[in-house]
Amino acid sequence: MNVYDAANIRNVAVVGHSGSGKTQLAAALLFDAGAVSRFGKVDDGTTITDYDEEEVARKHTLAASLAWCEWNKTKINLIDTPGMGNFLSDAKAALRVADAALVVVDAVAGSEVQTEKVWAEADALALPRIVVLNRLDRERASLERALASVREACSRTITPIQIPIGEEKQFRGVVDLVSMKSYTFATDGSGSMTEGGIPGDLADAAAAAREALIEMVAEADDALMERFFEAGTLTQEELVSGLRTATLAGRVAPLVCASGLANIGIQPLLDAIVRYVPSPADRPFRALDASSKEEVTREVSDSAPYAAFVWKTVADPFAGRVTLFRVMSGTLKSDSTVHNLTRDTAERLGHLSTMQGKTTTAVPEVRAGDLGAVAKLKDTLTGDTIAEKSTGIVFAPMAFPEPVLSYAIEPRSRGDEDKISTAMHRLEEEDPTIRYGRDQQTKELLLTGQGQLHIEVTVAKLKRRFGVEVNLKPPRIPYRETIMAPTEAHGRHKKQTGGHGQFGDCKIRMEPLPRGADFEFEDDIFGGAIPRQFVPAVEKGIQDARLRGYLAGYPVVDFKVTVFDGSFHAVDSNELSFKMAGSLAFKDGMTRARPTLLEPIMNVEIHAPSDYAGDLMGDLNGRRGRISGMDSRGAMTVVRAQVPMAEMLTYEQQLTSMTGGRGSYNMEYSHYDEVPQHLQTKIIAAAKAERTGEEVEEV
């Protein structure tokens, strides 16, 4: 029976930098707990959680996936998440429904770019954390160095509760600092474990590390601190219960030692998860009051009215839409009708199921605190709340990063456009960080996402899952236009030869607004110079024209238009004429408003060994980057800079070749800024060349 009470559930998001070994670790956890009979390997494409063909091919996790095992009568739900920057929003989604984060850190590299990102995200959600110092079997792996690095980059709360036995290739197991026992593992990858005393050569190190742990635990609690000062130490019981309390409160983040690939340290990690991760019953959940939208907390209870949060949607070509949810309170039952509060619609639940990677198993119900899935919901999407109205709560929607980089795509075969559109629509549901649509200017099909890799993966999904192939054109920078000077302008549309005439006439003021303000329109007509009913038409004409751009066909933003005068004709004036007049006035104004181009600027953060710092900075200068900060983290340097997106399209390859693959970076959209004058001419010419012929004026 796969139904568990909240007290016997642990929901853990496995997060960390790409390549730290999250997926391999999840494979080892599932294997050692007996959830699967085969020890999956990332390198063979046989793990439970990297099941998508694209993940197998690339050997990287591209989407969060769910698996579970039972350990000590406790159900552990594991959410394996992507570590690559383009896909990090799935890690954030997973953290929303987890009660703790398993932060996986490579013992060679220490803290990396995404380690800090996921740490900060877990901070924001006040999630308890366990740090897994992983890949300890590798050359140059070091507890000491990696610990210093994560403590500096993430938090001083990170405290070892184990130390490794043996180094690099000789890594054989761990000394547990709480029980003061050693656990060594078979070298055949079976995970088979032998308990014993502390090896003589580690006795001093273990005693010192235990002291440090006791101090951290004592510091986390005033009463314990007093006891510690009186007695000079803590009793075994005080340490055990104090460590759990301190972990739940986020005052200590226990660090354990492991190798997911060599299957070392996995059973102690399973123990640590059961012991130090709160059950859903230990953590009242947070929600928003449905009417006031203020935050409220509620106890988890099976018998309360049902409330579930949808954290992910998967687009399966066969099963259709698969919805992944966490039941926060109450119980969801198969074959029942529930209410989607976000959309105010009824949803019919078919079979509820648990997921073991891609394999689903039907269950009669999913109780409070547990994670589950259901196929073929009608309207429900990621971020929705499924709840009985009487609960009076909704869950805060998820904030996804805006898509930043656009590529034009072309169907390979004629007539594929409808198929692409249907498939893309479903992929958009699965991945809210992409957008698909048609460019207003060029009429091309545009796919917008987080970066080149993200777009390539999306196009590959399109092919593998939906059987449609497209050609990718080079990326397009989403330039914008704006004005630098205020001006007045006049637009008059008049056609009064024969039959029914047309007449519209308006005077407008245009003035720049601060960055990010987009567009404002004000009606300042007095005395009926333009009849009320035609003013919206003036605005519409200006809106249409400004979205079509003036310099190079990019939308004109960050300005205000005030219509203050005009004239009309009792018979010939109509909406169309005033739309034309608005558009003409806008174009007239643009000739004097000192139009200029804006480009997106990215916040870039780069981590690389300090030896490369000079090269990195030189390279960033060449990319028109502005360095905004520099830190050192042990042997690593962190550089923060603002760089135009146009200069970052090829950064991935450059960074890899500059640093021999040891540098990593993260990039997100920051703001728009003016393009330097000497580059504008080039961009405008390129845009003109790209547009097919002259635009037809559509009104």
Ligand SMILES: Nc1nc2c(ncn2[C@@H]2O[C@H](COP(=O)(O)OP(=O)(O)OP(=O)(O)O)[C@@H](O)[C@H]2O)c(=O)[nH]1
């Ligand atoms: N030597 C050694 N290699 C490991 C270990 N764990 C994982 N690897 C290897 O490291 C590579 C990356 O492992 P993954 O588990 O895919 O890493 P990940 O953190 O899931 O990476 P993303 O999915 O990209 O975020 C693979 O080639 C693994 O075989 C380990 O404990 N020791």
Ligand SMILES: [Mg+2]
């Ligand atoms: Mg992975």
